[in-house]
Amino acid sequence: MSQPVAKDVVLETSNLVKHFPITRGIVLQTQVGAVRAVDGVDLKLRRGETLGVVGESGCGKSTLAKLLVGLEKPTSGSIDVRGQDMTRLRGAELRRARRNIQMVLQDPYTSLNPRMTVGDIIGEPFDIHTEVVPRGERKQRVRELLDLVGLNPEHINRYPHQFSGGQRQRIGIARALALKPEIIVCDEPVSALDVSIQAQVINLLERLQDELGLSYIFIAHDLSVVRHIADRVAVMYLGKIVEIGVEDEIYERPTHPYTQALLSAVPVPDPTLRGQRDQIVLEGDVPSPANPPSGCRFRTRCWKAQDICAEQEPALTEREQSAHPSACHFAEERNVVHAVE
């Protein structure tokens, strides 16, 4: 694999942190703690690449997505888009930079305003970024967008309830494409869809990426879908990335115990593999992100934990037994996806 040159990087975060304050009192609010939703995330996204982000509910995936598109303000850290730190930009400069990074949301049923026509929904970004398309050409541009995502341009005056779930997700994608971004952050874009519709939307996202050279951050809890669409994958646990690598490294050669447990729990649609795969059953629940365990955050559920795991936080780095970055003192490969002899 060729070493990517720096100019290929379209998005880079460095030590990105988002803490939500926990307050007590109604009139006089005092902060009594913080939910450490995203707690020091470093990642790079390259041109034309899809980075999958996986992890259990509450690990910080959506918060990360919102930080990237500017819907939440980071507590600290930086977000560089094409070499500009978004967290430092203001006013017109910020607006222009934001055009470049758009978002597609999970729920096609609630993320679209039911009282707006499809044309208005897709064209709405042009109201904010009036410089992108001259007023007179908007309708034409919206029709092109509808066509691009496989919807009938004649349906421009229909309302969201007149479309199915998969079609609504296409509307969401068309809207995200309106400002011609380079980067699209997809937060669970197919999770609410039926399997037969899911494949339609996945194929659409792949086609658009090829045609438009888009880069995707693809967030999902379905590890099979992520394997299908992602070039690289980041595994999150309690606000941190615990393992990151190319698709093959994460699925064929996972080295972090959490990744291994997660993968082993995913059922495979093949009954001949029943009981043939290595099964790791995790005990207990994810600890509260307001009060994460010391040292390694996974240690309360980890079957390999030693004293050092409570004392020293393992860095996300390559290790003797892990060719790709893994945040475990005892990282080593284990086959959990295929049958074991």
Next chain:
Amino acid sequence: MTDIKAEIDVLPGLDSSARLLDVENLHVEFRTQAGVARAINGVDIHLDPGETLAILGESGCGKSVTAQAIMGILDSPPGFVTKGAIRYRGVDLLKLPEEQRRKVRANHIAMIFQDALSALNPVFSIGFQLGELFRVHRGTSRQDARRRSIELLDLVKIPAARQRINDYPHQFSGGMRQRVMIAMALALDPKVLIADEPTTALDVTVQAQIMNLLAELRRERNMGLILITHDMGVVADVADRISVMYAGKVVEEAPVLDIYARPAHPYTKALLESIPRLDMKGQQLNVIKGLPPNLLRIPAGCPFHPRCAYARDVCRADPPPQQYDVAPARTARCHFWTEVVGDEPAGS
């Protein structure tokens, strides 16, 4: 055991040599303002003790309505069973007065729902809700009910059950609430358990815990389990048999190994080819064109024909008249099942 006596009192005509559960030609419709939605159009399913039957299908195909009809909890009106029989050990439940159905529901057939939080009462403690089952249905004393509630929470592996019994539903995690639901369903020792998407809202790690727990309890109690799901991975892991539903009908029924190896209905085949697999890379995803039908206007002929890769003129005119026998214990509702079952699965 007084419990058994109570059962026999409840259900005159119960025949222990008859099939555990036998649903025959079930029809359900919803009479709404927009018209009559024909949600279930002749469903046949059956279940034996200790067996796991998966009902698989996409949103709106009638999985939950089938379960609600079996349980006798259909939203009525607008929902009505218009035809068919639901026999539990030979007794047609549809012919029982509501009073007796309520007792069947508690003692013989139990159900767990996708959304445990909304199925539990937020204002009562877990212990009270469990204990109430014993007090009402078994006349158990308060103290005994409490003891048995703790035993049940232990059974479903709630840690420190004795301490947690006075907690309220919101104090439990999603996975723990689903365990409490399972405990409540099992309280009166049912012979049939229907689990409607029991893990859809949960993380995969928790899903694995719950599925293991259900399998263990089913085995120990020799219960019949109906698992409703749209997840073909979960089905491959736990089911003995599968009924695939489309537009309110069972379109294919088969033992689990056969159906994955050689589907006999185009819909099953297309579904299997449209899901990404964890253990494969660079897979080509097959797209099923179009959408499931609107139940107010189910297409003439075979309801799958607008989306079917095998469809011909006969499919647009005539629905497959029956479930064809593909093999012993295997049926498919398709004119061209021989062709489908003979085709190599794509992508392998």
